Amino acid sequence: MLAEVSALLAPLAAAIGYSSYKARRLEQTYPNIGELTDVGGYRMNAVHLKRPEHADLPPLVFIHGASGNLLDQVVAFRTALEGRAEMLFVDRPGHGYSERGGPENAVPSGQADAIARLMEARGIDRAIIVGHSFGGAITATFGLRHPEKTAGLLFLAPATHPWPGGIDWYYHVATAPLVGWLFNHAIVVPLGLSRLERGTLNVFRPNPRPLDYIEKTGPSLVLRPRTFRNNAADFKRLLAYLKEHSPLYSQITAPTVIITGDSDEIVWEHLHSRGLARDIAASELITVRGVGHKPDYLATDVAIAAIEKIAGMPRDLQAIARRAEERLAAASSNRTHAAAPSLRPDALHGA
Template sequence: MSLLISCSASFGQAAAHDAEAQPLLTDVGGYRLNSILIQAGGKKDLPPIVFIHGASTTLYDPMLSFRERLEGRGTLLFIDRPGHGRSDAGGRENVSPDGQADAISTLMEKRGIGGAIIVGHSFGGAIAAALAIRHPDKVRGIVFLSPAVYPWSSGVAWYYDAASAPVAGALFSAFIVPPLGLLAINRATKAVFAPNQPPAGYVEKTKALQAIRPQAFRHNAREIAALSDWAKVAAKQYRYIKAPTIIITGDTDKIVSPDIHARHLARDIPGARLIVVHNLGHKSDYIANDLAIAAIERVAGRKVDLLGMARAVEKRIANDCSD
């Protein structure tokens, strides 16, 4: 009998855990954003935290990296950005980080979050910056992880250029991207993590194949094509960001240049702290996950030895190299 009661209790706890993590589509002004809200538990010691994913992915990317380590410590909101995952693309304004920041601000209100620490990885860093500029009351602190926030002169990948073309882009996204993406996704994942290694089962657990659906891929390509021009204007406003800010980047990031983006951002945001990790690639949200969590704690006001943690990460990944 005691075994039966124990099993029933465990099943009930697991069911409650799963029910709490169900995605919800929320109208944010004529279109819907998908999100998962996980309420703080009894060990709450952090304010709400909003996670904004990067390009070519969904909310399951930061959720896989951060949920287990932070669940219960604060209310966690994981969001599919407009046009990604299960979220609607919305209007043309959502190609820009400004439009996406406005949508996320509305979603935060509707999900009961007045203000939060914003964690943005890569392209998500641009939305985090836009949130801080356009909705400063919603931002209690920012953790930028390998952010893409400034204009650059070089091109982007050829397949993004092809997918963003006005007419041919729709055909390319519909007929070329899905089969090509299936063949290339593992190689592309390794390139994004390089010189570090992706965790086992990363593609499956983060539902990464959603990114090669025609509409999602084309929306993503349009975002990336528009980002540099957006940054030319937005970068002039970074000096007005007042929220406590920590920026984490890797010195071997081949996807987003730390010199063009992270180092520049640290100079522009008053009081921002920059941490550059040796031999870290683009996926600081995974490879330097413990450092990122420490940064969240720091902007929340807790005393944390960030440099000591950064050196520990460097020691752990010192021998990482690309295949």
């Protein structure tokens, strides 16, 4: 009997040991580039670029989506906006290198409040809040709960409204008692690493993923056991939260722009982005044709123009979006021609 138990436990112990080793290696590969700040009993991590001397934009706060960390938005926006604004790139509570805090941080309201306290600690009175995907739910909540700190809202492929159906099975497993601990500590790392390539390609589909995206943004950090559980807990609570709070969006008064792709298979634009445009008076919806779930990378120029418009600069966002579509179509055509195989004479005969 003892031998049988040992035979069962040995592979499990080996899997836990391997996962622990790989989690440490992931942190060595993607070390923290931010700074931890106490926000009331726990610490939030962020990259804070202080106001430049010749800033022409108000402060900007960037909120990443599910399964991500602050590097995702740093890579998308930092270089393009550096020197123009004070910027705060945030690891949401329990993600990246931020500590989780209390149970209130499993829902967007807790995370929005944490970001508001982080802004106070960093001396930022008001900012344009920029949220991608899951970060859109937190951005909307921020606009509702902290209007005095909100100079404007920019939503990028946001998840903001109730959707039909549920969530993937592994989020339920990851949050289950005991079984969840075993799953997170033994299975998630090897399973997640095996699916990382396909998963990140799917997030960008139908557009190409940047070749260095994984290397620069560290999406595998979400596979660490505690972070994966936090991510799963966020997902499990989101649908019920949105059912209760999305009817309140009509109370948002801050200048608002929503940017979405019409080919987003991750977060349906007809449900979420159009819903926001319907619910927030005087908001502007920009749909970029041919773009999937990553307008922050595929239409960065449109997003920056939206920030400028929210800040009071005259910008024709619809025209800028059409130019972005032309650029993307030309790039797609060039890739197609470059990838087309040459026809050898014997190829015509199936040789």
